[in-house]
Each structure stands twice: as structure tokens, then as C-alpha cells.
Amino acid sequence: MRTLVTGGAGFIGSHLCDRLIERGDDVICLDNFFTGSKQNVKHLFNHPAFELIRHDITESILLEVDQIYHFACPASPVHYQYNPVKTTKTSVMGTINMLGMAKRVHARMLLASTSEVYGDPNVHPQTEDYWGHVNPIGIRSCYDEGKRVAETLMMDYYRQSQVDIKIIRIFNTYGPRMAVNDGRVVTNFIVQALRNEDITIFGDGSQTRSFQYIDDLLSGVIKMMHTKNFIGPVNIGNPNEFTILELAETIIKLTASKSRIIHLPLPQDDPTQRQPDISLAKEKLGWNPTILLEEGLKKTIRYFEDKLSNGA
Secondary structure, eight states: OEEEEETTTSHHHHHHHHHHHHHTOEEEEEEOOSSOOGGGTGGGTTOTTEEEEEOOTTSOOOOOOSEEEEOOSOOSHHHHTTSHHHHHHHHHHHHHHHHHHHHHHTOEEEEEEEGGGGBSOSSSSBOTTOOOBOOTTSTTHHHHHHHHHHHHHHHHHHHHHOOOEEEEEEOOEEOTTOOTTOOSHHHHHHHHHHTTOOEEEETTSOOEEEOEEHHHHHHHHHHHHHOSSOOOOEEESOOOEEEHHHHHHHHHHHHTOOOOEEEEOOOTTOOSOOOBOOHHHHHHHOOOOOOOHHHHHHHHHHHHHHHHHTTO
16 A cells, blocks of 8 residues: 655654554655654654655645545644644645545545534534534634635545545544644643643633543544545544643643642633544444553653653
8 A cells, every 4th residue: 555644744644654654555754844853754764665755735746645644734723823824725725735636546535634623612522413613713713724624625525526535533632752842731731740840721720621642543543544435524532531630730640740730811712621422433433542541641751751851
């Protein structure tokens, strides 16, 4: 199988490249290195089944592949709000370019969409048939609405041109290879705890999230790509729900940190609840996450300990 991974040098994409090469695929990793890093894939540079291309998917590219895992897009508010217009272009123009390639070479394409399509949800937990509660003009909408349009494009190419598609909606995922400056809550808390700095919680910490370890996500992604007669969208996330305050306290305990918890104002449109209903993933994919939060956090903490000790 000749497989393309867009955003392949990113946190999730690089782990996916590893998993696909282990499966025996030939992998083309495409990345513009805005949030991705060569460090994440350098161990693959000499592997005969791996190829790295620096490219921005808002520009067209011609490749011959059998499958496309479309993961290119900054996923942290710090990064996607840095250049919101480019974030929207990545989701819209990038997805059009990848769908055009899939149509031309008859490749199967999987879109990494996001739980952010549900916005600040009025339905809890979130099921795939929920249309969401998203502010179309807010500071997060470059990402939220960009991914919603990407899903629209996937479905329209499927209906209009019979492109072979798959859509997954990824909930909060964490693990090794997240960037120190990632800006997402797990990274922020671990780095602050390891440095014994104040842990900053936005709001009172009662807002909830569901956290899945990278290995669980990858098994769901690959199952989805290879399933038959099901295009999605499907939630891929861990349904165990925690408050942000609980997450901070757990990380302080696991790192034996001297950090204090402080509170800052809640950002605009920050969701108050986020929990996936994964009934569809269980039914259609036979998928269920298995890694508990503390187990995954311990692995992630070890990664950041090494990274920070090496001057990151």
C-alpha cells in the first residue's frame, strides 16, 4: 500500500507514519513544518519505506498513492489563532487539493476532523448526528468552521464524484511528541508542573474534557480506514470525562510538583463540556479505548522530562 500522510511530521501524523510503516506500507509524509517537526520523523529518514516532502497543502501537488490520511492543520488554539486565515485555507483549500488527488488517482481518503465541530455543545455526550453549537465569527471559528467545511467537502465529493472517503472526529488526544509550546491543556499542565511553575487554569476548572492516549487514537484511525461500507463521521475519543481541575491535580500528583494552581479568565467560546459518545465506533469498528488517563499521562510525563532535560 502506498500511503500519504498530510501533516505527517506532527504529533499525531508522525505516530501514524510509524504505525503504517510497521504495517508494511510505503509512506509519503507531507508537512510544511509550521507545527510539525523533523525531530518527530528523523528516526525514519533512512527507512526504505519512508519519504519526506516539505510542502504546504494549500498548494496543489501531484502524487500517486492508494490511501490518504489527511491530518494537516494546526490543532492548538495558540497555533491556529496565530494565522487564522491560513488555518481556514488549510482546512478548505488543503482538503480540496487532497480530494482532487483522491479523485484523480482513485485513492481512499480519511479526513481527521475534530470534536470542535460540536462547538460548545448543547447535547451531552456528543453523538455524530448532533449538528453542533459553533460561533461562526468567533476567535476559534477558523478551526471549528474550517473543519466543518472540510467535512462538507468530503461529503460533496463523495456524493458528486463517488470519491472513496472516511471521516473521523478526534477528541482531545495526548502523548509523546507533543510540542513544548503546543498550547493544549495536557502539554501546558505537564510542562508547568515539571518546571514547578504556576499551573494556569482558565475559568474555575469545572469545564470538562475527555482525554485519549495517542495509541488508542491510532488503532481507531486505522480501523476506520480499512472498514467497509461505512464512511462516518465517527467519534474517536475516550468517553471518560474529567474536569480541568481534576486533570491539573492528577498531573501535580504524578510529577510530585510544587506548582500552585491559579485561575485566569475563560477564553471566548471555550466549550464547557466535551465527551464523546462512541457507540458508533464500537458498533462499526469494534473499537474501544483501553488506556486509562494516569497510565497515558505517566508515559507523556516521561517524554517531557527527557525533552526538558535536553534543553527544550
